Amino acid sequence: MWFAPIPENLPATVPFVGPEAQERRRGAPYTARIGANENGFGPSPRAIEAMAREAAEIWKYGDSDNHELRHALATHHGCDPDCIMVGEGIDALLGLTVRLMVAPGDVVITSDGAYPTFNYHVAGFGGDLVKLPYRDDREDLAALLDQAAERQARLVYFANPDNPMGSWHEGSEIAARLDQIPQGCLLILDEAYAEFAPDSALPVIDPADRRVIRMRTFSKAYGMAGARIGYAIGAPDLIAGFDRIRNHFGVNRIAQAGALAALKDAAWLEHIRQRVDAARARIGRIAAGNGLSALPSATNFVAIDCGRDGAFARAVLADLDRAGVFVRMPGVAPLDRCIRVSCAPEAELDAFAAALPQALKAAGRA
Amino acid sequence: MWFAPIPENLPATVPFVGPEAQERRRGAPYTARIGANENGFGPSPRAIEAMAREAAEIWKYGDSDNHELRHALATHHGCDPDCIMVGEGIDALLGLTVRLMVAPGDVVITSDGAYPTFNYHVAGFGGDLVKLPYRDDREDLAALLDQAAERQARLVYFANPDNPMGSWHEGSEIAARLDQIPQGCLLILDEAYAEFAPDSALPVIDPADRRVIRMRTFSKAYGMAGARIGYAIGAPDLIAGFDRIRNHFGVNRIAQAGALAALKDAAWLEHIRQRVDAARARIGRIAAGNGLSALPSATNFVAIDCGRDGAFARAVLADLDRAGVFVRMPGVAPLDRCIRVSCAPEAELDAFAAALPQALKAAGRA
Structure with a gap:
């Protein structure tokens, strides 16, 4: 071997x-x-300008705390900076979340046809992936959570709005189901497309709620897919867990500057x-x-x-x-x-x- | 838990x-x-210019194959492109190498005082890290390999030139010791500072040699630390292993453009x-x-x-x-x-x- x-x-x-x-x-x-x-x-012309300007500073490592961006995001979302972790895109943050939660043989629940990169990470850490069918072209949150309870799952992946179908749930429906998340299980709420959705599709969830981690990105609405920068919102003790395993200096310095400028250009x-x-x-x-x-x-x-x-x-x-x-x-x-x-x-x-x-x-x- | x-x-x-x-x-x-x-x-002014220009293209994901850069590096090193894997800096490549090789409890050998980020990755995947003392302010390759044989280690970490001491071994000394790498063990030769070293410090090693993986970076001599881009050189079947676990779209598109321009500016x-x-x-x-x-x-x-x-x-x-x-x-x-x-x-x-x-x-x- x-x-x-x-x-x-x-x-x-x-x-x-x-x-x-x-x-x-x-x-x-x-x-x-x-x-x-x-x-x-x-992306925003201001973000392009900020990135072009930062190119000359690329000899410096980026700030390992992503301090300025993290604080700007906290203000943007009205939460504590300790509830936010910036990482190398949602792809990297999904990998770290799986690594943080899933031991070999642990059960993870997703929908059959949902984001393949998540499945790739689950396989990559030896998780046992269970896929449930879509229902009327939407991910079936009720069924996902039922299955999570039955199988004692560690993670449930749920994208809202959904990729690849573009469908969505109302935020109130999602919030109403949080109490069905079983003990010891974390709901990954992938909101990569959140900025395109109607406001009513985004659930109100306390960032300190330890049952949910939300994923956001600068790749889609902010037009910076090639920059590899996204963030997770979650409870401080969950967010702090990333510091045990993440590549602390992993975010590109130009991406940090671009994301900050993009966020400010409403x-x-x-x-x-x-x-x-x-x-x-x-x-x-x-x-x-x-x-x-x-x-x-x-x-x-x-x-x-x-x-x-x-x-x-x-x-x-x-x-x-x-x-x-x-x-x-x-x-x-x-x-x-x-x-x-x-x-x-x-x-x-x-x-x-x-x-x-x-x-x-x-x-x-x- | x-x-x-x-x-x-x-x-x-x-x-x-x-x-x-x-x-x-x-x-x-x-x-x-x-x-x-x-x-x-x-970095090279041409690299800065290439990065600034690429900022406007950042809405596109980077090329997951890093095709152009990988081929340019193959030409640069006179090896097959299949012997090269581009990644998000040596830090990320070290993490992936540990993940690829080390199961919980597996022994890994390094020097006491050598690169802490490597130790962080070994701990992060449950490896059992053994640290040997430096000898006359140099990493002691002979002792590292002896210990690897004795402990049936999976990985040996060896930086040449060394960080933090700046010391080095002659390439011929290193090449002469390759036969001491035990079966089932991989030598990580971290050459982050190679471009600053005398030519004689760089060993001649067949890129297809399955016992060694070399790490190089654009962070140091090329002045692009904040870009997060580096590469590994190794045997094709080892290099292909990264495709099982890496974040395929993880390298920043601006970093790809900058690295290519930097490499061309001798x-x-x-x-x-x-x-x-x-x-x-x-x-x-x-x-x-x-x-x-x-x-x-x-x-x-x-x-x-x-x-x-x-x-x-x-x-x-x-x-x-x-x-x-x-x-x-x-x-x-x-x-x-x-x-x-x-x-x-x-x-x-x-x-x-x-x-x-x-x-x-x-x-x-x-």
Whole structure:
């Protein structure tokens, strides 16, 4: 045996193949990069300026406490700075949360078709992952928590709004279910898309509530996916636990400066929300114009129901790819009847609109 | 119990307190930031320009394969791209290497006083760390490998050149000892400071040799500590192991662009080497002018022997800190008779030169 037992038995896998890797495979760049829910409207010009300025200071390690950003986030959320941990994007924070909570063989609950990177981390630390079906294209929080109690789970993953379907729950529904979280179990509430959702979709939860950890990011509404910076909100003793295992100097100094500037530019965030609203509506019209229905979305992407099975949707996706349009789709049935299109500037949606009729035809629709 | 067993039993610790955190504690910024072996001469202007330019593209995730940089590094080192893994700095790569190799209770060998962040990762994954003494202010490779054989160790950590002492071994000595690496054990050769060392200090090792993994970084000679980007060189099947557990989209996109530009600017690297040589010499003169001796160094820092015990050196350090000069020192005897001063531009060394006599006096030297 070469590796330690857990990694030795892991497959060599990657949760997502990135668009650059796909461009290398297909031998040409994409015309439209609308598959990874990146925010093509871009970050605040002030954030770009702050990042460009910080480039000359990159010889210094970043502040290991992320002090300034953490305090600004605490003010933003009206909570204590001790309730906030900044990390290298939600992906890294999910990995650390799994490592903090899950011993080999411990049960973790998620939805079948939900965020694959979370599943990757659970496998990576030897957790026993239980997947429950979506219900009406939404993650089924009641069922997830029932199963958590039955299986004595350590973690439940729940995204609101949901990726890949774009669906959501009302915040009041979520808050009302917190008492069903079993003792010794932590609910991960992934709110990567929170800034795109209606206010009523965001539950009011005491940050000091030890049963829940919320995940937020600068990758989506703030348009900084490549910066790798996000944060967790939770009880101080849970948040302090990250200090036992995190890579203390892991956050990029330019990302720290950019996130701080982005957070302060509320007007840009509002501008982004309006652009995303308009793009969501346009994706809906493109779908309808092709006889397809777009699912309601509280995110910066739209799941388009292609009206048949996964094989059909995969064929549509393959032809869009051939035409230079990068789109992704859910991995499992029945979600995989859909393709998932990210909100983006007009030119990219033009390319999608132009390619879709042919893709549906190529996939075999009469 | 709240956390999983391993993190539950870890102390809330941090391998280093960062300079920003120390500035907050002392209530004033430092005049000289010469404690973390950062490179105050800065990165290549071309790297700064590339990073500033990439800021506007930060809405895109970075390339999960680090394809372009990995290929450029392969050319640079004359090896196959499959022998290279790019990651979020050596700190992150060390954590992943420990996770890949060490199961709870497995033995890991290092030197007492060597890189604390490595020890932090070993503890973080439940490894059993064995520390051997330095010998004549150098890590003792022969003893480390003997102990590895005796204890059936999974990993041996060995830095060349060494941090915190700045000492080094000849590459030929290291190469001659590779056959002593026991079966099932991996030698981590941390070469963070390689670009500052004489060529003869760098061993010739076949990148495909499965017994060794080398660590390199853009944090030191390339002046990009805050970017969090480094790489490992090793056998393809070992390197591929990282794909089982790494955060695939973890490297900052701006860091990727900056590292690529920095690697291509060989003239700037040569310029940095010359500046560092001059600064090393000046630190030596400052030490001598105060009746202290500077240890020989193959790095961008100098260990100054304060001539007494650790308590004395700590008192010197405390007074330098009071005077606004950020310096660090080794953590254990007998190394802790020294303080460790990073090479830096003239103004910062001026501040150090001005503060040192008073610091020695404050520490109790007649």
